Amino acid sequence: MNELRSSERIINEVAQGTRSLDEAVDWFSSLQQGEQDSVLREIVLYSIQAHVTAEDGREGLARSGVKATMTPAVLILREPILQQMGKIAGLPPNEHLKAFRVLLSTFAVADTRRRETECRGACSHAWHNLS
Ligand SMILES: [Zn+2]
Numbered sequence: 001m002n003e004l005r006s007s008e009r010i011i012n013e014v015a016q017g018t019r020s021l022d023e024a025v026d027w028f029s030s031l032q033q034g035e036q037d038s039v040l041r042e043i044v045l046y047s048i049q050a051h052v053t054a055e056d057g058r059e060g061l062a063r064s065g066v067k068a069t070m071t072p073a074v075l076i077l078r079e080p081i082l083q084q085m086g087k088i089a090g091l092p093p094n095e096h097l098k099a100f101r102v103l104l105s106t107f108a109v110a111d112t113r114r115r116e117t118e119c120r121g122a123c124s125h126a127w128h129n130l131s
Helices: 006-015 021-029 033-049 054-064 071-076 081-089 093-116
Strands: none
Touching (some): 006 021, 006 033, 006 093, 071 093
């Protein structure tokens, strides 16, 4: 079957509803700081692939469990969305957990739309065909 990296698998399991965001946060918390930086950037790249929109950011924030006054929450509501996601991925370590929640929730919204539209039926994306 597909040999996905653990980060890729976990991110996509959350997007596909087979793993909870809280479980993913537990996993993310166990990573070292440099690894957390990489994962945050990875989610931004996946969001580009999924053609993320500003509306996805608003919906993602609502599902993230992050308060609207927190820095990642404030940024995700600004446009252009990809530039803001890049800023969120670059926030200092004390913001990493909230950044992870906001970015992953936003990706989940964008990727769910993609799975239900252009990927509907059969697609060859390994990350959409998790065993
Ligand atoms: Zn697909």
